[in-house]
Amino acid sequence: MTDLTAETAEGAQEIRPRSETSDVVRALEQGAVLRGVSHADVDVEVTGDETMIINMGPQHPSTHGVLRLMLELDGETVLRCKPVIGYLHTGMEKQGEDLTYLQGPTNVTRMDYASPLNNELVFSMAVEALLEVEVPERAQWIRTLMSELQRMASHLLFLATNGMDLGAISMMIYGFRDRENVLAFFEKVTGLRMNHNYIRPGGVAADLPDGWRDDVLKLCDYLPPRLDEYDELLTGQPIWRERTQGIGVITTEQALALSATGPILRSTGFPWDLRRRAPYLRYDQLDFDVVVGSYGDTFDRYAIRLNEVRESIRIVRQIVDRMPPGDYRLQDKKVTPPPRARIDESMEALIHHFKIFTEGFKVPEGEAYVAIESPRGELGCYLVSDGSARPYRVHIRAPSFVNLQTLPHLMRGGLVADAVAVISSVDPIMGEVDR
Amino acid sequence: MTDQDVPTAEETAVEEPALIHGAPSSLSRGQLVVHVDRAAYMQVISALRDDGYAFCSDLTAVDYLLAPDRPVPAGVHPERFEVVVALLSMADAKRVRVRAQVPEHEPMLPTLFNIFPGTEAMEREVYDLFGIVFDGHPDLTRILMPDDWEGHPLRKDYPIGRIPVQFKEAPGPR
Numbered sequence: 027m028t029d030l031t032a033e034t035a036e037g038a039q040e041i042r043p044r045s046e047t048s049d050v051v052r053a054l055e056q057g058a059v060l061r062g063v064s065h066a067d068v069d070v071e072v073t074g075d076e077t078m079i080i081n082m083g084p085q086h087p088s089t090h091g092v093l094r095l096m097l098e099l100d101g102e103t104v105l106r107c108k109p110v111i112g113y114l115h116t117g118m119e120k121q122g123e124d125l126t127y128l129q130g131p132t133n134v135t136r137m138d139y140a141s142p143l144n145n146e147l148v149f150s151m152a153v154e155a156l157l158e159v160e161v162p163e164r165a166q167w168i169r170t171l172m173s174e175l176q177r178m179a180s181h182l183l184f185l186a187t188n189g190m191d192l193g194a195i196s197m198m199i200y201g202f203r204d205r206e207n208v209l210a211f212f213e214k215v216t217g218l219r220m221n222h223n224y225i226r227p228g229g230v231a232a233d234l235p236d237g238w239r240d241d242v243l244k245l246c247d248y249l250p251p252r253l254d255e256y257d258e259l260l261t262g263q264p265i266w267r268e269r270t271q272g273i274g275v276i277t278t279e280q281a282l283a284l285s286a287t288g289p290i291l292r293s294t295g296f297p298w299d300l301r302r303r304a305p306y307l308r309y310d311q312l313d314f315d316v317v318v319g320s321y322g323d324t325f326d327r328y329a330i331r332l333n334e335v336r337e338s339i340r341i342v343r344q345i346v347d348r349m350p351p352g353d354y355r356l357q358d359k360k361v362t363p364p365p366r367a368r369i370d371e372s373m374e375a376l377i378h379h380f381k382i383f384t385e386g387f388k389v390p391e392g393e394a395y396v397a398i399e400s401p402r403g404e405l406g407c408y409l410v411s412d413g414s415a416r417p418y419r420v421h422i423r424a425p426s427f428v429n430l431q432t433l434p435h436l437m438r439g440g441l442v443a444d445a446v447a448v449i450s451s452v453d454p455i456m457g458e459v460d461r
Numbered sequence: 462m463t464d465q466d467v468p469t470a471e472e473t474a475v476e477e478p479a480l481i482h483g484a485p486s487s488l489s490r491g492q493l494v495v496h497v498d499r500a501a502y503m504q505v506i507s508a509l510r511d512d513g514y515a516f517c518s519d520l521t522a523v524d525y526l527l528a529p530d531r532p533v534p535a536g537v538h539p540e541r542f543e544v545v546v547a548l549l550s551m552a553d554a555k556r557v558r559v560r561a562q563v564p565e566h567e568p569m570l571p572t573l574f575n576i577f578p579g580t581e582a583m584e585r586e587v588y589d590l591f592g593i594v595f596d597g598h599p600d601l602t603r604i605l606m607p608d609d610w611e612g613h614p615l616r617k618d619y620p621i622g623r624i625p626v627q628f629k630e631a632p633g634p635r
Binding site: 035156286 | 545554
């Protein structure tokens, strides 16, 4: 008989008994994140006799993968909460240093597996910033289109899992069903449902297929009635409201102090969206609203994501009208492989193709940080190049990783039964958290 | 390779190092970068925060073991490690990056936790993967690797592909 507790222990990474925890940490878990609050000012003394430390996850159906939470409970009330992460750590940033710039998107696309195109996009944009090249107009618009469709797919997945976590099983089935429609379009364009490796440095891998307009417009017609259905199924439901309103509240100041972005920050009424405030791609030419909440609770975060799908549909319709003709990738011989037809007739083109895919292209020495608005918040990529064909350092600023820090603050004082609702409303993707 | 290096080197040479809060700055691909050493780290970041860069969007590190002669502006002594802090001013959506030089013999920096509580997990990650200690951090433990892991994987002298996966209590290959 082996001691399971000892075998699975993570030592100091776990939540420790009160007597072993420093004042600063306890103050932090009491919400003392705001600047100017001295740790001595916060009353951290709770009688420790009646509390209980319990473990939730990493294998738990509502922890969205392998998130492990340790909760200190006083009866049914959560006092402290600590996420223990790293169960999905696969060293992708280290791996990225060993792959060429052209192989890079294949690697980063597996981080946030619910919105892979955004990862490819931010990596490609960072490489392009280092190369100081501008991708052609059509490529920019294709990227904008794919990135908005990705937001829809990701938020539909959120609606599905959020519904499931709160017991609305039919919502799970509807959400997955509708997301599959978006993924079917991705499969048509990129060849894969997920982990596409479609957006690459210099443009995109292939042009949009014939008839893409009809597919996208069909999607835009299909989704709005479904979203209205969700409104009926969930938004107006008294049970749904009871379970989400006033649960997991965070203020703007707390969210900003904790570097939280995306729907968590917007749910507090702070209209921060990089698409609007620091436009990339062609968002500056598109008309859309930034959806904000007002209470910073679980319901606001749900409503924001639901309405962001509607905004994305609006954006996608505009893109369909405005998609320009032209090249879908940069015609720079240093970065782009030659067209397929040229390889059959020219030996030089074959060599060129071979060189680009084996050695890769060299990127001038330097470093750059590029950030985009992923469905979960600010997705950043910090790239350092030493002048060779492989990045010297790849760092992805994963929004889920940073947003997870808000969990202890959202949970504090709530019921343990609401813990699942709160985790779900943060929408962490563990592949991105652990990288 | 050499003909690609030339424009970058020229770019850094021509540029006059404008001082930001007493620290030399440069432009990297149009992005503002402030270079500090350990002594000026806290003071420059606090000053930048007071300037309106009140949101810390990212904190990471780079191990420059294999590229010690990278271009840095005059007045900056390159060290093995660099901690890179990305700050954001939400009022005008401007970004500034602080590159702090951290020496190999004493990889230590003061923590930013007290001014940016959101750096808590990021500093733990840098400690875990680079072994850089953040003085004053409330809970400096490993975050991604197991607690009993040896070494810091993102260091350049940490090899890839040769270490067997560590299973607790399983007999090792050696």
